[in-house]
Amino acid sequence: MIRLLTGVLLALAFIGPAQAHKLKVFATVEGGEVKGYAFFIGGGRAAQTAWVARDAAGAPFASGTTDGEGRFAFPAPQPPTDATVTVDTREGHVASVTLPSSRFGGRAVAATPTLPTDGPSPIDPDARLAALVEAAVQRQVAPLMERIEQLDTRLRYADILSGVFLILGLAGIGLWARGRRG
Amino acid sequence: MAHIPDGLLSAPVLVGGGLLAAAGVALGLHRLDERMIPRTALLAAAFFAGSLVAVPVGPSSVHLLLAGLMGVMLGTATFLAVLVALLLQALLFGFGGLTTLGVNTVNIALPGVLCGLALGPLIRATARPSVRLAAGALAGGLAVLGTGGLVALSLWLSSSAYTPAARVVIATYLPLALVEAFITASIIAFLARVQPGALRPAAP
Numbered sequence: 484m485i486r487l488l489t490g491v492l493l494a495l496a497f498i499g500p501a502q503a504h505k506l507k508v509f510a511t512v513e514g515g516e517v518k519g520y521a522f523f524i525g526g527g528r529a530a531q532t533a534w535v536a537r538d539a540a541g542a543p544f545a546s547g548t549t550d551g552e553g554r555f556a557f558p559a560p561q562p563p564t565d566a567t568v569t570v571d572t573r574e575g576h577v578a579s580v581t582l583p584s585s586r587f588g589g590r591a592v593a594a595t596p597t598l599p600t601d602g603p604s605p606i607d608p609d610a611r612l613a614a615l616v617e618a619a620v621q622r623q624v625a626p627l628m629e630r631i632e633q634l635d636t637r638l639r640y641a642d643i644l645s646g647v648f649l650i651l652g653l654a655g656i657g658l659w660a661r662g663r664r665g
Numbered sequence: 666m667a668h669i670p671d672g673l674l675s676a677p678v679l680v681g682g683g684l685l686a687a688a689g690v691a692l693g694l695h696r697l698d699e700r701m702i703p704r705t706a707l708l709a710a711a712f713f714a715g716s717l718v719a720v721p722v723g724p725s726s727v728h729l730l731l732a733g734l735m736g737v738m739l740g741t742a743t744f745l746a747v748l749v750a751l752l753l754q755a756l757l758f759g760f761g762g763l764t765t766l767g768v769n770t771v772n773i774a775l776p777g778v779l780c781g782l783a784l785g786p787l788i789r790a791t792a793r794p795s796v797r798l799a800a801g802a803l804a805g806g807l808a809v810l811g812t813g814g815l816v817a818l819s820l821w822l823s824s825s826a827y828t829p830a831a832r833v834v835i836a837t838y839l840p841l842a843l844v845e846a847f848i849t850a851s852i853i854a855f856l857a858r859v860q861p862g863a864l865r866p867a868a869p
Binding site: 505523524527528572573577578638642643645646647649650651653654657658661662 | 668670673697698699702703705706709710713714717719721726749750753754757758759760829830833834
């Protein structure tokens with residue numbers, strides 16, 4: 484039996500290190516739009532799944548269903564507020580991510596020039612430039628944030644092994660305690 | 666799926682699940698002897714590693730639970746095995762959560778233990794391999810469906826906004842139940858051939 488189970492365990496360990504089971508939501512702001520996707524760590528995307536976006540007070544302001552790739556998108560909240568995106572697969576998996584209101588700050592600056600400014604005003608080019616920089620930085624940073632999220636949630640082989648050996652160690656302690664008492 | 670994260674369940678469900686899990690673990694510890702400790706540890710390790718491997722199915726992804734197998738081989742010690750494995754998964758990988766540990770333990774272990782109690786005697790007593798195969802498959806499959814039902818029940822009892830939809834639960838749990846039925850049946854058939862004692866959780 485021990486040999487069989489060790490075999491099963493080893494097989495699982497070698498198939499498994501990259502796979503896992505937990506729903507996560509990734510979201511980023513791009514040009515006044517919040518984009519993101521829901522994914523299972525190492526195990527595919529949550530496709531055709533309901534999502535809802537709530538503001539800081541918990542009131543929903545956008546909702547929908549993810550596409551075949553688990554993606555969602557909605558316009559950034561105006562005025563800026565903490566936005567929480569929650570994805571629910573309807574079978575017990577729920578995950579959410581919160582974007583702090585500061586992430587929408589650049590958008591707010593870009594929106595202000597529409598206030599009463601007759602003709603070419605000095606604030607206009609600055610605000611436009613700020614919006615452009617914001618958009619460019621977001622575009623460059625998004626893949627990095629995605630990568631960080633992936634690294635953060637990766638299953639580490641060392642962790643799996645330490646879990647297995649912790650269990651075996653517990654068994655050893657149990658046997659030792661039994662032997663002392665018996 | 667079977668790992669309900671923190672913050673979704675109401676306090677009475679958490680406390681009830683914790684008490685049930687504590688009772689189950691106490692029962693399991695009571696029956697634990699030298700013969701059972703290594704076996705419990707091995708199955709806990711198999712469950713720990715096995716339920717890290719997730720396969721995408723439909724809108725979700727599923728992983729092995731092995732609860733039916735544990736129920737037949739460990740009896741009430743299943744609670745202990747599941748508790749230890751879930752605790753490590755929560756601490757090392759953030760699967761599930763510490764407050765939901767009790768509920769998750771009950772959700773996974775209880776159907777397995779019940780299947781072990783119901784089908785274990787038949788699996789041990791029968792002389793016909795086909796009957797044993799069928800009973801093993803039934804234990805594996807029913808334990809998974811039981812877990813699905815209990816997960817839905819705990820979310821529903823908490824009147825959570827995220828109560829699972831029956832259609833989606835069935836769509837994701839049914840393929841898993843079939844796979845588990847197959848795996849459980851083949852392991853039980855193998856053990857019955859090479860080491861029948863392994864299917865007997867209590868000392869003779």
